[in-house]
Amino acid sequence: MRMMPRSRPPRVLPGFGLTLGFSLAYLGLIVLIPLAMAFLRAFNLDWNEFWAIVTAPRVLASYRLTFGASLIAALINTGFGLIVAWVLVRYPFPGKRLIDALVDLPFALPTAVAGITLTTLYAGNGWIGQFLKPLDIKVAFTPLGVVVALTFIGLPFVVRTVQPVLEDLEAEVEEAAASLGARRWQIFQRIIFPAIRPALLTGFTLAFARAIGEYGSVIFIAGNLPMVSEITPLLIVSKLEQYDYNGAAAVAVVMLVLSFLLLLMINLLQRWSRPGRG
């Protein structure tokens, strides 16, 4: 590292050392050191033991459910979130402000409340479940229930990332395109969609990441059958309850690594999709 030049102006504002020191100490004690402990704990196991634990059939089934259901829920939220954001920004309708405010409900509502409510609604005799029963669709206590809960949890993300971008779009560009004879669908494809694509991806990523770790809402509605509707976070909890600390740490490490890799991948994708790159 190069030495700082002498002529650099002195810092006028005070408190740099104090605030940075406090921030680092706090973050270290609360977040980083405890997280590092989980990794150290998993390294108590030798490689073969570790591999046997994290690739046990029941554990593999839980990854499939967790990541699969999270992906489906995030995709549902991307599609419908875009429509909700579009409607909220562009169309006038009564009760719009109230509905706009309520979109954030899943952020504010405790996940346990969401869990018991969705279970009651989507059970065979529930308000919504009773209409699905004649169609032979079971939601509560099946993997489909997991998707429903994760959709609820991730609902605000896409709406809230896309909404401000749609608000800031200049109407002039669309007008110009329209007066040059572009049809509405072409304008959406060529002008609007490229502008909101990064925001859509961000919203998708956030919803996906949130869904992977979700526990509270899912355990009520999933039924928690091993190999069928058991999510990975629940598996960690049940290992802990059997005092299998090393096993719990091993599965947790796999989850952490997988979700970091996914986030990294999606971040790269996002950089690549940004308009005007290169």
Next chain:
Amino acid sequence: MRAWSNEHSSRPAAIATTEPAWVRALLLGVALLFLSLFLFVPLAAVFYEALRKGVGVYLAAISDPYALDAIRLTLLSAAIAVPLNLLFGIAAAWAIAKFEFPGKSLLITLIDLPFAVSPVIAGLIYVLLFGAQGWLGPWLNEHGIRIIFAVPGIVLATIFVTVPFIARELIPLMQAQGTEEEEAALVLGASGWRTFWRITLPNIQWGLLYGVVLCTARAMGEFGAVSVVSGHVRGLTNTLPLHVEILYNEYQFAAAFACASLLTVLALVMLVIKTLIQRRARRQLRLTNGEPA
């Protein structure tokens, strides 16, 4: 928003800058149906289920001694977690927004880390540290200190999951505001503290309050992390969300939903405060950026 509301009324012939009426109706219908299924109906159902067995059952459920203990513990852990994270948020935002230093973007990423970690893992790491078989477990046991399956563990887990909320509201706000005003105050002879209280704090007050509201909502509603470290001892280590779970698993549905309705009212109050603050915070940020409010 601005551009649209102005243009719409004054446009002479509506060319293709909006969709045909049937498309608009369809999109609106789809959006409202989706929100109904996933938001409005569940919201109504909480209160319907809570009051289904009558007001008497409802009142009995929320004035039950165990429920009151749970409410007390929920408030206590929020009362500890929120001020600590507020202090952290201000300190981190001050260091990040007002100074240049190497590793800054790494620090910002690390602050967001708790959002990427499953709440269950947040609870797990403290069990691995402080639990009976944890690193510090034997030592704590010798000295008669209980952290896991006790209140300190619940508080720690709550702090972990709410670390980023206030910091990530303040960092962009303070970055946008720069350092000129503070520098002017200091040059004119104000002390560092005075500058902070008189210049910085008024500039960030709405963003700060917004972060506090988000942080409080999450602190009171956290389930997964708290569930792992709590041990579910009634009257001692049960927060309100955990109490809801216990009642529900005991098939006391009306009581479970009664307690859930308290948390729902809290969530709705947070949303109202949030909406009000957000409007002001946006104005604050816009004024800072020199845009019209």
